[in-house]
Amino acid sequence: MIVSETNKEILCTLGPASLDERTIMRLTDLGATLFRINLSHTAINEVAPTVGLIQKFTDVPVCLDTEGAQIRTGKFVQGQVELNEHTVVRLSVSQVPGDAYRFNLYPRDIVRDLQIGDFISIDFASALVQVIDFEDAAGDYCAVARVLHGGPVGSNKAVTVDRDIVLPPLTDKDIAAISEGRAVGVEHFALSFANRISDVKAIRKVAGGGTTIISKIETLDALANLKEIADESDALLIDRGDLSRQVPIERIPALQKSIISTAKGMGAKIYVATNLLESMVTAPTPTRAEVNDIYNTLSDGADGLVLAAETAIGEFPVHCMGMVVKVTQNFEQGNDADQILPFAEPVSLLPDPHGGTLKTRDFVEHGDFDASELVKVEIRDTDLLDCEQLASGTFSPLSGFMDRETLESVLDNCSLPNGAVWTLPIILQVAPDVAQGLGKDRKVQLVDSSGVPRALLDIAEVSEIDLGDIALRWFGTSSTEHPGVAKFLDKGNYILAGDIQLIDPMPSPFRHYLLSPTQTRFLFAHKGWSRVVGFHTRNVAHRVHQFIQTESLTRTGADGLFISPVIGPKKPNDFLPGPIMKSYQLLLEFGRYEAGRVMLGGFATYSRYCGPREAVFTALCRKNMGCSHFIVGRDHTGVGDFYGPDENRAIFDRLGDIGIAPVFFEAIGFDETKQSYVLQNDEAATRPISGTEARQSLISGERLPDWYMEDIVQDMLLEQISDDKPVFYS
Structure with missing residues (x-):
């Protein structure tokens, strides 16, 4: 799953x-084009093993960047020394333990x-x-x-005469x-300090045919011979750091523009590196200056950007x-001076919501409608939870309760009429006496058991349904031993369809x-997450x-884990939401998860216990929340023996790519001999x-x-039970 969709290359x-x-894996996922x-x-002696390690985890090609014609400091025993003004130092040909008074250069x-x-x-x-x-x-x-x-001087640092x-x-x-690189399949090589055309020919001769040579422009000689070097190379790379050793730093921006312009005029590919x-x-x-630098470098015409210390030692x-991907995507979207407001929206690397955009519904204030003119329809708390999720966009692309056509399409095809995958009916059932007198194009208040208005419904359709037929097609059974079927059959045999507004x-x-x-999505982006695993429980x-x-x-190599327990009604003997949320909060507070990689958030919905259909539904909801992956267990969202052990995997396989990748787990147990968790x-x-x-x-x-x-979870649960506080649904 490549997140980056950009025409620019990122090395x-x-x-x-x-x-x-x-x-x-994450750099690959974000669209790195060369390592x-x-x-x-x-x-x-590290070259071949390092290349092998990279090739083990990615198909992105590897580039060996040569030392080239450069002078560097040798090794200092302490890693770094302080050279004091007016002292005398000796630069030795023989290998010496480097200190502030005697050290080597390389070569x-x-x-x-x-x-x-x-x-x-x-x-x-x-x-x-x-x-x-x-x-001597x-x-x-x-x-x-x-x-x-x-000043301070470190080992293996640049030296300029x-x-x-x-x-x-x-x-x-x-x-x-x-x-070594050729022997393990490396075909890309960067020539450091390419000063003249003969340098490029020299590395091409050593590397052999079928290779890509990137010549680095970082000296005055390279500038003098730029066109000849470009002609012999497959690409150029401006190394602004080493170039600034010979060119005053204040001249680098203008020089970068000139080099890029020359390269583009010759049809040569060109990259820019250093301090991005x-x-x-x-x-x-x-910093803002860095983001502007990247954007302006792209505006200059650079074909790609190179991250160096940022990804090597940062x-x-x-x-x-x-960040490079986001700035690049923003650059490629263009700059329309007449479109100011869209620039307030951050560039997201998270998966798009299901259907492309979040379908949120605006809240309506009590003063925005005349309650005395609107019929009140009392609905169950579970239906009100659906209203909340429809309004917040969790059920995108839905904006309201399904009509008959949509219901039939979901049951028959696991998709909406427009072809978008959707597996779970989102319907508002009412009794016949409630449905009487209601019709299309009528607005009603949806109220709770106390008569408090919670939402408005613009009725688009009132339809009668066959409860037994729908139950069989939805749950795979019409048995009332199934808790989801029992609740469904207990509701009315009419459905009200239409968009909702939350009050x-x-x-x-x-x-x-x-x-x-x-x-x-805001929180994931704030934490720098673009690959997130969702967990439903x-x-x-x-x-x-x-x-x-x-x-x-x-x-998955994910940046973070989003634990998202259900906090709506469930069947008897299931855990109440309070102990569930508290158990995870305790684990987070006591540091049982890796710091900075887990977020906890409740999911205000209820369990239908419909197995495979609900597994896909809960995945799509987490996709809308910004997750790229979703954990699917062997009996995910099922109940009893109503669903087979392989049905969850089968429905995902049948539906194909739904924009969120399932992470399947078979039943896990504890092996007392190995003292580990195993299949x-x-x-x-x-x-x-x-x-x-x-x-x-x-x-x-x-x-x-x-x-x-x-223990910390058990202690909490046992204490609540001892204090006669409810832990399970009765």
């Missing part, structure tokens, strides 16, 4: 912060090419030294330099790495990629947990569900989850095994 550098399964390995920070022999008087800028002008002498004592040839400008020193375009390590989102190396959000590699939602002690799709938290939740995050089987060592046994144990005041439920 991501992988490193310590991103060389893992989840991050590679870059920087050979300046990768040992030769080490470059010291022999220095001259007295050379100015040497180290670590992007952090320090500046001047060669004043040479020594005891076989250790070194350049002696005075520190003209002090104030005059041109010709270096081979490829180091020995580069040549060996290209050979530098602040996001340590922060989850960028703390938020996925956030960085997501007041019903009061709820869990209102603070209820989140509309607009709110969940009607039970208190237990360890098998915790295992499934954690395993689903691993399987349930008939072996004596595997303990199944039994809701009936758990309920009986809790009611009897007995503790459940630790593998079944965490």
Whole structure:
């Protein structure tokens, strides 16, 4: 499921912060087009294993970025030293343990090419030294330099000499790495410090046919030979960081525009790198200047962008990629000066709502209608919950209760008349005496059992239905032993169809947990989530569900988990919503989930217990909330033995891509021998989850095994039972 839909390419550098399964999967999901390995920070013996790791988790091609014709600092024992002004340092040819007074350059022999008087800028002008002498004592040839400008200097940092020193375009390590890369299928190579056309020809000769060569423009020589380099290359890459070592930084923006214009005029592909989102190396959000830089770089005509430190060593590699995608998508949507308000809407990387947009219904104030002129129709609390979800957009693309045509289409085809997948009837049943006198184009008040108006219904149709026929087609049975069928048959045999407007939602002690799709989407985006797993439950938290939740995050590489328990009415002996929400709140408060990766929100609906149809329905609701994946258990939303163990998977397979990916789990048990959670089987060592046994144990005041439920949850439940507080529906 690729979230990014952009014509621009995004190259991501992988490193310590991103060389893992989840991050590679997420960057792939967001639309990375090339994964870059920087050979300046990768040992030769790490090349093949690193490429293999990447290829294990993605089909996105790998690019080896050479060291090229550059000088860098050697290794400092402490990683970084402070060069103090007016001190003297020695640059040694022999390998030495680097400190503030003696260290190596790389390649080490470059010291022999220095001259007295050379100015040497180290670590992007952090320090500046001047060669004043040479020594050759005891076989250790070194350049002696005075520190003209002090500052911190780290290992493997850029070094610039104030005059041109010709270096081979490829180091020995580069040549060996290209050979290693070709052996494991790498076909993309970036040439650092491409100074002239012969440099490009040299790497093409080493890499061989069928390869893609990206020449990096980062020196004055490269600018002088830009057209020739472009002719010989498959693409160009402006490295603004290294380029700024030779070009004053204030001239870089204009120079970038000039290089891009030249490349585009020649029909050459061109990328831009360096400091696109530098602040996001340590922060989850960028600066305004960085976002403007990306947008303007795209406006200049760049074909792609390169993330370097942001994704290689930064703390938020996925956030960085997501931000680049959002800015790029916004750029590609165009800029219509007459359309100001749409710019207030954030660019979302979450899946689109079902049907394309959230169908929300505006609230209506009591003063906006004359209640004395509108008939009151008392409906059940479950129907009022449907009104709330219709109004909030959870049932998108529905905007009201279904008419007869829509009901028949859903029952026969698992779709709305327009072809959109929909599996569950959303109907408003009333008794014949209520239906009498009501007709099309009439507005009525929908009131609760106390007569309080909760919603308005614009009646589009009044139809009689065959309860037995509908029950059989909906639930697969007409048996009243099925709790969903029993409730359905207990309602009237007429349906009122039409759009609704919400007046007041019903009061709820869990209102603070209820989140509309607009709110969940806002929260997911705020947390930087674009791949979210939804979890639907009607039970208190237990360890098998915790295992499934954690395993689903691993399987999908998701950014976060949205736990969304049902808090509407359920059948007798099911858990009440209070203990359910409190059990998950306790797990969150006690840190039982990975920090920052779980969000809890109640789902104000009720269980129909209709198995496969309800499994798809609950998935579509979470899609509208912004989830990309949805956990589907073996007996998800079923009851008793009314549905087979494979029916949930079968209906998803039959319907195909519905815009949210199911994450299937078979029945899970606890293997007492292995002390782990495994697929349930008939072996004596595997303990199944039994809701009936758990309920009986809790009611009897007995503790459940630790593998079944965490102590903090059991303590809460047993305390409530001991205090005669209800835990189960009666």
